[in-house]
Amino acid sequence: MLNAILSISLLALAFGLLLGYSAIRFRVEGDPLVERIDAILPQTQCGQCGFPGCRPYAEAIAADSAEINRCPPGGETAMLALADLLGRDPVPLDGEAAEEAEPVLAVIAEQECIGCTLCIQACPVDAILGAAKQMHTVIASECTGCGLCLPPCPVECIRLEPLKVDTGSWRWPFPTTPHDQMKAG
Amino acid sequence: MKEYLLIIISTVLVNNFVLVKFLGICPFMGVSKKLETAVGMGMATTFVLTLSSICSYLLNEYLLIPLGIEYLRTIAFILVIAVLVQFTEMVMHKTSPVLYQVLGIYLPLITTNCAVLGVALLNTQQQHGFIESALYGFGAAVGFSLVLALFAAVRERIIVADVPAPFRGSAIALITAGMMSMAFMGFAGLVAA
Numbered sequence: 001m002l003n004a005i006l007s008i009s010l011l012a013l014a015f016g017l018l019l020g021y022s023a024i025r026f027r028v029e030g031d032p033l034v035e036r037i038d039a040i041l042p043q044t045q046c047g048q049c050g051f052p053g054c055r056p057y058a059e060a061i062a063a064d065s066a067e068i069n070r071c072p073p074g075g076e077t078a079m080l081a082l083a084d085l086l087g088r089d090p091v092p093l094d095g096e097a098a099e100e101a102e103p104v105l106a107v108i109a110e111q112e113c114i115g116c117t118l119c120i121q122a123c124p125v126d127a128i129l130g131a132a133k134q135m136h137t138v139i140a141s142e143c144t145g146c147g148l149c150l151p152p153c154p155v156e157c158i159r160l161e162p163l164k165v166d167t168g169s170w171r172w173p174f175p176t177t178p179h180d181q182m183k184a185g
Numbered sequence: 186m187k188e189y190l191l192i193i194i195s196t197v198l199v200n201n202f203v204l205v206k207f208l209g210i211c212p213f214m215g216v217s218k219k220l221e222t223a224v225g226m227g228m229a230t231t232f233v234l235t236l237s238s239i240c241s242y243l244l245n246e247y248l249l250i251p252l253g254i255e256y257l258r259t260i261a262f263i264l265v266i267a268v269l270v271q272f273t274e275m276v277m278h279k280t281s282p283v284l285y286q287v288l289g290i291y292l293p294l295i296t297t298n299c300a301v302l303g304v305a306l307l308n309t310q311q312q313h314g315f316i317e318s319a320l321y322g323f324g325a326a327v328g329f330s331l332v333l334a335l336f337a338a339v340r341e342r343i344i345v346a347d348v349p350a351p352f353r354g355s356a357i358a359l360i361t362a363g364m365m366s367m368a369f370m371g372f373a374g375l376v377a378a
Binding site for chain 1: 257
């Protein structure tokens, strides 16, 4: 009886140790750098960096084939965080990213909106509210100002307006990355 | 030598594990929709079955019998098979990513394949020696792969055939399996084993 319990326990223990050891010994490394870069990027998947999403951009940065300044939604915060992570020099934001460096917000001129829903489909963060043949509007707190809703609009009623800082919208400058803010919010 | 050949023929054709002993029916029905996946499953099973029948033989001979705890065979064998499959998966993931991708999800699925445990238990029941155990496991796996590949090929054709509506899907697959099983009974008497 004791014999049986002991031997099966020992057998199980030995197998457990074997598996535990081999899990460490034969671990397959993913690329941890890509994960960390991806964590800094804002995950809007807007494609303004020229890559099909945040992760491909992160992979390109990790492979040293892309600059760190191509992310407009992340803005300067993300660029500085990337520079810090990768030990590269901070570079000014590139192209489109530079123009929209200041925080902007998409605004729909509601009297002109025809309710075509095209901008809703384009929005990567689901910040536009509306239905077919109903007036659409932008949920200001969700909008990242990526500007992807502008091209599909057939009547050009969407504008990007600089975010006016007033007592209602001013925030303490948190020392966090955009990704952290998204996770918290 | 002749004896070993008989074991192989016996397990592959005469006492086929799927169609005659009805073990491992789950992957037989589940993974036989496409020939490619069936071949992948067959390869993974062959690998695990051969290895597990060797390991369970060693475990039985050098641990369970000396300690007089043969009655714990089932638990011990399940343990060995599960560990073996996990270990193989880890090593394969590290050393040969291509093979890992081919076998993919089928490898962990084999842990619960009753044919694997069945072979291990039958080995001890029929008091096979070391080489006999290994050959028995290998033969069983080859038989399993053969039947799986045949069945998958048949099912690929059934999909495009004009099957009456009530028989479509699993129903016709089960009928086909039954007919294959009857066909394999024709091998009985090929060897006396």
